[in-house]
Amino acid sequence: MQFVHVLYDILDNPSTSRVFGSAGWCCLNTTEKSVDKLVKPCYNTHMEAKNTPRKKRVDRNHIIYELRVNGLNYIGVTAKTESTVQKSVRVRANKHFYRAKTESKNWLLCAELRKLASKDDIEILVHEVVRGKAEAHKREVEIRRALKPALNTDVRGD
Numbered sequence: 001m002q003f004v005h006v007l008y009d010i011l012d013n014p015s016t017s018r019v020f021g022s023a024g025w026c027c028l029n030t031t032e033k034s035v036d037k038l039v040k041p042c043y044n045t046h047m048e049a050k051n052t053p054r055k056k057r058v059d060r061n062h063i064i065y066e067l068r069v070n071g072l073n074y075i076g077v078t079a080k081t082e083s084t085v086q087k088s089v090r091v092r093a094n095k096h097f098y099r100a101k102t103e104s105k106n107w108l109l110c111a112e113l114r115k116l117a118s119k120d121d122i123e124i125l126v127h128e129v130v131r132g133k134a135e136a137h138k139r140e141v142e143i144r145r146a147l148k149p150a151l152n153t154d155v156r157g158d
Contacts (some may be wrong), residue, residue: 006051006112008133009059010048019154021065024057059131059132060079060080060131060132060133061079061080061129061130061131062077062078062079062080062129062130062131062132062133062137063078063079063080063085063089063126063128063129063130063136063137064076064077064090064127064129064130064136064139064140064143065077065089065090065093065124065125065126066080066124066125066126066127066147066149067096067109067122067123067124067125068114068122068123068124069109069112069113069115069116069121069122069123069151070112070115070116070136072108072112072150072151072153073147073149073150073151074109074149074150075140075144075147075149075152076092076096076140076142077136077137077140079133080129085129085150086124086126089124089126090124093119093122093124094119096109096110096113096122097113097116097119097120097122100113100114101113101114107151108150108151108152108153109151109152109153109154111149112139127143128143134144
């Protein structure tokens, strides 16, 4: 519901009121119930300005981790989203486990995780904490090339 301010011009014309609404000041003829615009509507000139998109962070810490499942290993990278590095990697490992159990992916990691009874059976190792997403992914590729993990199926950069 819109609120309008009414000013009565009793001296000029007792049957006419000035109303300020969304279109600016208008003259309201109370006897005929019509609206005559007296003044051009005043628009917000800042509405034309384009909002600049928020700059994406590039300085966030990323963690390069290794998961060991049934003697086989997987190398991955995740952002540090929790209070500690270990907690962030544990959350990511739990997500891997949950997706393996609920989705029907044919990835080697998912197949091995489905064989586990509990997510606590996943062994987690932290290799490095790297500042910046691009640098972390570059370093992950280097580590994957060196360790040749058995459960990585995505070989981008290799």
